[in-house]
Amino acid sequence: MPELPEVEVTRLSFADRIAGARVTGVRVGKPLRWPLGCVPASLVGRRVRGVRRRGKYLLVDLDEGLLLWHLGMSGSLRFSHDRTPPQTHDHFDLDTNQGLLRLNDPRRFGAVVYASHEGSQEAIKLLGHLGVEPLNGHFDLAGFHAGLRKRHSAVKQVLLAGELVVGVGNIYASEALFLAGIRPTVRADRISRPRADKLRLAIIDVLSRAVSKGGSTLRDFSNAEGQQGYFQLEAHVYDRAGQPCRACGTPVRRIQQGQRSTYYCVTCQKP
DNA sequence: AAAAGCCCCTGGATGC
DNA sequence: TGCATCCAGGGGCTTT
Numbered sequence: 001m002p003e004l005p006e007v008e009v010t011r012l013s014f015a016d017r018i019a020g021a022r023v024t025g026v027r028v029g030k031p032l033r034w035p036l037g038c039v040p041a042s043l044v045g046r047r048v049r050g051v052r053r054r055g056k057y058l059l060v061d062l063d064e065g066l067l068l069w070h071l072g073m074s075g076s077l078r079f080s081h082d083r084t085p086p087q088t089h090d091h092f093d094l095d096t097n098q099g100l101l102r103l104n105d106p107r108r109f110g111a112v113v114y115a116s117h118e119g120s121q122e123a124i125k126l127l128g129h130l131g132v133e134p135l136n137g138h139f140d141l142a143g144f145h146a147g148l149r150k151r152h153s154a155v156k157q158v159l160l161a162g163e164l165v166v167g168v169g170n171i172y173a174s175e176a177l178f179l180a181g182i183r184p185t186v187r188a189d190r191i192s193r194p195r196a197d198k199l200r201l202a203i204i205d206v207l208s209r210a211v212s213k214g215g216s217t218l219r220d221f222s223n224a225e226g227q228q229g230y231f232q233l234e235a236h237v238y239d240r241a242g243q244p245c246r247a248c249g250t251p252v253r254r255i256q257q258g259q260r261s262t263y264y265c266v267t268c269q270k271p
Numbered sequence: 272a273a274a275a276g277c278c279c280c281t282g283g284a285t286g287c
Numbered sequence: 288t289g290c291a292t293c294c295a296g297g298g299g300c301t302t303t
Contacts, residue, residue, distance in 0.1 A: 002296060002297090003296060003297090006296075033297095033298090033299090056297075056298095070297080070298090071296090071297090072296090072297060072298085073295070073296055073297055073298095074295085074296080075296095107295090107297095109297060109298080110297090125299095126299095160297085160298090161298090162297095162298085169296055169297070170295090170296060170297085171296060172296095215296095216296075218295080218296065219295075219296080221296075260295095260297095261294085261295085
């Protein structure tokens with residue numbers, strides 16, 4: 001589910017409300033992708049300084065250490081004063097004097113991991129290989145094009161890998177490549193500098209607009225206040241196989257790339 | 272060393 | 288109604 005826009009929308013929906021809170025309890029449910037990495041009770045009494053985002057991770061800074069949250073494919077957070085008993089897929093609670101932060105994740109590909117500091121081994125393992133942030137002004141053409149030229153695989157796969165630029169998942173990779181007019185199967189190292197810049201700008205554009213629309217709710221995404229997103233209504237190609245391209249009318253094509261679906265328009269997107 | 276494949280897990284939609 | 292199959296927003300690890 002959650003790509004950069006959904007993670008950022010989630011962050012924005014509770015960061016201010018949890019800042020300054022004191023941890024009063026931690027509940028660990030069924031196992032997630034990785035173990036928490038600390039004794040849950042050892043977090044009690046710590047103060048939440050704030051919430052940042054790195055790629056698709058949320059970083060909950062504590063006065064000592066931090067928690068790395070990942071929503072996997074099906075995760076969502078809720079932050080509220082409602083302390084009803086955990087439901088079937090509620091697998092992690094961080095209770096505070098300002099509200100309860102609860103992770104719901106049916107598929108359990110998500111995780112909450114404790115790191116003693118950002119440079120710690122646990123943090124480096126998860127964050128160390130991540131590429132540049134696309135929305136903070138540091139996503140420049142020179143670095144992006146140089147990175148593309150080093151990769152021999154399909155450009156869509158390179159975007160998904162997140163080592164050049166973070167946050168672009170399966171929806172927004174297809175959408176950005178459509179906006180840039182680039183066929184997803186094109187080898188990354190064959191992309192000219194002008195086309196790389198088109199793609200860079202398309203990524204920034206599509207991710208920014210998705211954040212402003214509250215993300216995409218395909219099945220069950222909602223932010224920490226329970227609100228859905230609406231960007232899926234503006235998708236040009238994603239999940240639109242067989243339907244007419246919004247630009248030219250050609251039926252949208254669906255292919256498989258690395259066991260994931262890719263959608264594109266054969267007319268609008270050039271090899 | 273890079274690239275491709277394989278899993279982790281649950282549930283909803285579809286087909287017989 | 289029941290059961291099998293396919294598909295889903297991610298990404299680390301193993302195999303080529």
